[in-house]
Amino acid sequence: xxxxFGVPAAVFLGQLLLGLINGAFYALLxxxxxxxxxxxxxxxxxHGAMYMLGAFATLLGMRYLGINYWAAxxxxxxxxxxxxxxxxxxxxxxxxxxxxxxxxLLTFGLALIFEGSLxxxxxxxxxxxxxxxxxxxxxxLGFMFLPKYRAFVLAAAIVVCVFTWFMIERTRLGAYxxxxxxxxxxxxxxxxxxxxxxxxxxxxxxxxxAFAGVLAxxxxxxxxxxxxxxxxxxxxxxxxxxxxxxxxxxxTGLAMGLIEGLTKVYYPEAANTVIFLVMILVLxxxxxxxxxxxx
Amino acid sequence: MTFIKKSLTTAVALAAxxxxxxxxxxxxxxxxxxxxxxxxxxxxxxxxxxPGGLEALNMAVEDMGGSINGAPIQVFSADDRNxxxxxxxxxxxxxxxxxxxxxxxxxxxxxxxxxxxxxxxxNGLGIVSGSAASSITNEHCTxxxxxxxxxxxxxxxxxxxxxxxxxxxxWFMLTADYAFGHALExxxxxxxxxxxxxxxxxxxxxFPTDDFSSYILQAQGSxxxxxxxxxxxxxxxxxxxxxAQFGVVQSGQQLAGLLVFLNDVYAMGLETTQGLLLTTGWYxxxxxxxxxxxxxxxxxxxxxxxxxxxxxxxxxMHYLQTVAELGxxxxxxxxxxxxxxxxxxxxxRNGRVREDGRMVHDMFLAQVKSPEDSEHEWDLYEIxxxxxxxxxxxxxxxxxxxxxxx
Numbered sequence: 001x002x003x004x005f006g007v008p009a010a011v012f013l014g015q016l017l018l019g020l021i022n023g024a025f026y027a028l029l030x031x032x033x034x035x036x037x038x039x040x041x042x043x044x045x046x047h048g049a050m051y052m053l054g055a056f057a058t059l060l061g062m063r064y065l066g067i068n069y070w071a072a073x074x075x076x077x078x079x080x081x082x083x084x085x086x087x088x089x090x091x092x093x094x095x096x097x098x099x100x101x102x103x104x105l106l107t108f109g110l111a112l113i114f115e116g117s118l119x120x121x122x123x124x125x126x127x128x129x130x131x132x133x134x135x136x137x138x139x140x141l142g143f144m145f146l147p148k149y150r151a152f153v154l155a156a157a158i159v160v161c162v163f164t165w166f167m168i169e170r171t172r173l174g175a176y177x178x179x180x181x182x183x184x185x186x187x188x189x190x191x192x193x194x195x196x197x198x199x200x201x202x203x204x205x206x207x208x209x210a211f212a213g214v215l216a217x218x219x220x221x222x223x224x225x226x227x228x229x230x231x232x233x234x235x236x237x238x239x240x241x242x243x244x245x246x247x248x249x250x251x252t253g254l255a256m257g258l259i260e261g262l263t264k265v266y267y268p269e270a271a272n273t274v275i276f277l278v279m280i281l282v283l284x285x286x287x288x289x290x291x292x293x294x295x
Numbered sequence: 296m297t298f299i300k301k302s303l304t305t306a307v308a309l310a311a312x313x314x315x316x317x318x319x320x321x322x323x324x325x326x327x328x329x330x331x332x333x334x335x336x337x338x339x340x341x342x343x344x345x346p347g348g349l350e351a352l353n354m355a356v357e358d359m360g361g362s363i364n365g366a367p368i369q370v371f372s373a374d375d376r377n378x379x380x381x382x383x384x385x386x387x388x389x390x391x392x393x394x395x396x397x398x399x400x401x402x403x404x405x406x407x408x409x410x411x412x413x414x415x416x417x418n419g420l421g422i423v424s425g426s427a428a429s430s431i432t433n434e435h436c437t438x439x440x441x442x443x444x445x446x447x448x449x450x451x452x453x454x455x456x457x458x459x460x461x462x463x464x465x466w467f468m469l470t471a472d473y474a475f476g477h478a479l480e481x482x483x484x485x486x487x488x489x490x491x492x493x494x495x496x497x498x499x500x501x502f503p504t505d506d507f508s509s510y511i512l513q514a515q516g517s518x519x520x521x522x523x524x525x526x527x528x529x530x531x532x533x534x535x536x537x538x539a540q541f542g543v544v545q546s547g548q549q550l551a552g553l554l555v556f557l558n559d560v561y562a563m564g565l566e567t568t569q570g571l572l573l574t575t576g577w578y579x580x581x582x583x584x585x586x587x588x589x590x591x592x593x594x595x596x597x598x599x600x601x602x603x604x605x606x607x608x609x610x611x612m613h614y615l616q617t618v619a620e621l622g623x624x625x626x627x628x629x630x631x632x633x634x635x636x637x638x639x640x641x642x643x644r645n646g647r648v649r650e651d652g653r654m655v656h657d658m659f660l661a662q663v664k665s666p667e668d669s670e671h672e673w674d675l676y677e678i679x680x681x682x683x684x685x686x687x688x689x690x691x692x693x694x695x696x697x698x699x700x701x
Contacts, residue, residue, distance in 0.1 A: 018508045022508075138542065145515075145541055145542055221536065221563075271501055271509075
C-alpha cells in the first residue's frame with residue numbers, strides 16, 4: 001500500500017476529504033461573522049446561538065408543523081434571519097454609536113439567554129434529526145465510505161459561499177452596502193436607506209448561520225449548546241482570515257478544516273488546539289490576518 | 296521507637312473513642328438536617344443528574360415526611376458548572392455558613408475529587424452519585440464520603456468482558472483525553488487482555504469533540520472487530536451517531552459504549568443505538584419495584600430516571616433513615632452506621648458500604664432494544680445478565696485506599 005508520511009494513502013485521502021467538509025462548515029459560519037463584522041463592525045457573539053436556533057427551527061418545524069428538511073433549508077434561515085433583524089432594529093442599533101465592546105457584550109448576553117432558555121425546555125442531551133431520505137446511504141469511493149449527506153453539505157456550503165461573495169463584491173446592491181458602511185451620511189444623502197440596509201445585512205449574516213444550523217441538524221445532536229462549542233473556533237478562523245474579509249473567511253475556513261483533519265491523523269490530542277496555534281502565528285506575523293488589509 | 300509509636304496509637308485511639316462517645320449523645324445539629332445538592336445543572340452532564348436528581352432528592356425528603364424527630368429537613372442546591380474550583384468553593388461555603396450535614400449529587404469526577412477533599416477537611420459527609428472515576432474510592436478515598444451508583448471498574452468488567460466472551464477479541468479504543476477516559480481505557484485494556492483479547496489501536500480525542508468522522512475513519516481502517524468508546528455524554532453520542540452515518544455496523548464492526556446513560560440512548564434513538572451493549576447500575580423497567588418508583592418520578596419530571604437519579608433517591612433515603620434510627624446527624628456516627636447497614640431497596644440489590652466508601656451492589660449487563668422490540672418511547676434496554684455485587688467492583692485486595700489495610 002502506498003504510504004503518505006507513515007499513513008496509508010487511502011486513510012490520508014479520506015481525512016483530507018473529511019477535513020474539507022468540516023472546513024465547509026467553518027467557512028459558512030465565519031462568512032456570516034465576517035459579513036456582519038466587515039460591514040457593520042458588530043462582533044456578533046450571538047452567531048453560535050443563531051446557528052443553534054437554525055438547527056432548532058428545523059427540528060421543531062418537523063416535529064410540530066411537519067415541515068420537511070428541504071423546506072426547512074429555506075424557511076429556517078428566513079425565520080431566524082427575521083428574528084435577527086428584530087434584534088438589530090430594537091437592540092443593536094441603540095448601541096451602534098458606542099464602542100464595539102458593547103455590541104460584543106450585548107450579543108454575548110443574548111446568546112447566553114437563548115441557550116439557557118432552551119436548556120430549560122430541552123435539556124442538553126440533544127435530539128436527533130433524521131437524514132433526509134434522498135441523501136441516506138453513501139458512496140464507496142475506494143479509499144473511504146462517503147455518506148451522501150456529507151457530500152451534499154460540502155456542495156451546498158460552497159454554493160452559498162460563492163453566491164454571498166458574488167452578491168457583496170460584484171453586484172450593485174453589494175456596492176451600496178459597502179459604501180453605506182464606509183460613509184453612511186453620504187449614502188443617506190444619495191437617497192439610500194442606510195439603516196434598512198444595515199438591518200437587512202445583519203439579517204442576512206444571521207440567516208447564513210441558521211443555514212449552517214440546518215445543514216448540521218442531521219449530522220450532530222441538536223442541542224442548545226451546539227453553537228457555543230463551535231463559536232470560538234469560528235472566531236479564530238475569522239481572525240486568521242482577517243476580520244471582515246469575506247474571501248478570507250471562506251478560504252481560511254476550508255484551509256483550517258484541512259489542517260485540523262490532518263492533525264487528527266498525526267496527533268489527535270492537539271486537534272482542538274491546532275487552529276489556535278495557527279491563529280497565534282498569524283497574529284504575530286500578520287496582525288491583520290492573512291487576507292485582511294493593514295489598518 | 297516502637298514504644299513511642301505504640302503510645303501514640305493508643306492516644307489516638309483513646310481520643311477517637313472520646314469523640315465517638317460525645318457524638319453518640321449529640322442530637323440533630325442546629326435542629327435541622329441540611330442537605331446540599333451539588334451537580335451540573337446546565338452543562339454536558341445536566342440530563343443524567345441535574346434538576347432531575349434534585350427532584351429525586353426532594354422525593355426522598357417528602358417520603359420521610361419532611362422532618363425527622365421534629366427536625367425539619369432543608370434542601371439547597373448549586374450548579375458546579377463542571378468546574379472543580381466552583382464545586383469545592385461551594386461546598387466550603389456550605390460548611391462555613393450553613394453547617395451542611397450531607398453533600399449530595401456530585402457528578403463530574405474532577406468536581407467530586409475536589410469536593411470530597413473539602414468534606415474531609417470539615418469532617419462532614421458526602422455521597423457521590425454521578426461520578427465515574429473508580430479512583431474516588433481508591434487513591435482519593437476519604438473516611439467522609441461514599442460512592443453510590445457505579446464506577447469505571449464494573450463498566451469495564453461488565454461490558455468489555457461480555458463482548459470478548461462473545462468473540463469480540465480485537466479492539467480499537469476511542470478515548471476521551473482526560474483522567475476519566477484514561478482510567479476507563481486502562482480498565483478496559485486490562486479486562487480485554489485478561490480474557491484473551493487484544494487492543495490493536497486507539498485514538499485519544501480532545502474533550503469535548505463534536506466531529507468524530509476522522510476518528511471513526513481511523514477505527515474503520517484498523518480492522519478491529521470492536522470500537523470501544525472510553526468517553527461519556529455528548530462525546531459518546533456524537534461518536535455513535537457518526538459511526539452510524541459511516542456504516543460502521545454494516546461493514547461488520549461493532550461499537551462498545553462503556554459509559555452510556557439512559558438519556559443518551561433516548562436522545563440518539565433506537566435506530567442508531569440498537570444492539571449496543573452497556574453496563575448499568577439500575578434500569579427503571581427491570582422489575583416491579585423499580586417501575587413503581589420510576590412511574591412516580593416520571594409523573595413529576597416527565598422523563599424516566601437515569602441510574603444516577605435513582606441512586607440519589609436511594610442514597611438520600613438510606614441517609615435519612617440512618618439519621619432517624621440514630622437520632623443524630625453527626626457525620627461520623629452516620630457514616631459508621633451506613634457501613635453496617637445492608638443496602639437493599641428498589642435501586643440496590645445485595646448492597647453494602649465498604650470501608651473504602653464504595654457502595655457495592657449488583658450491576659447489570661444490558662442491551663439496547665431494536666425499534667421493533669420496543670413497546671414505548673422509554674422501553675430501551677433489555678437486561679441480559681446480573682454482575683454480582685462482590686465481583687463487579689474493584690476488590691479491596693487491590694485497593695490503594697488509605698483506609699484499607701493491605
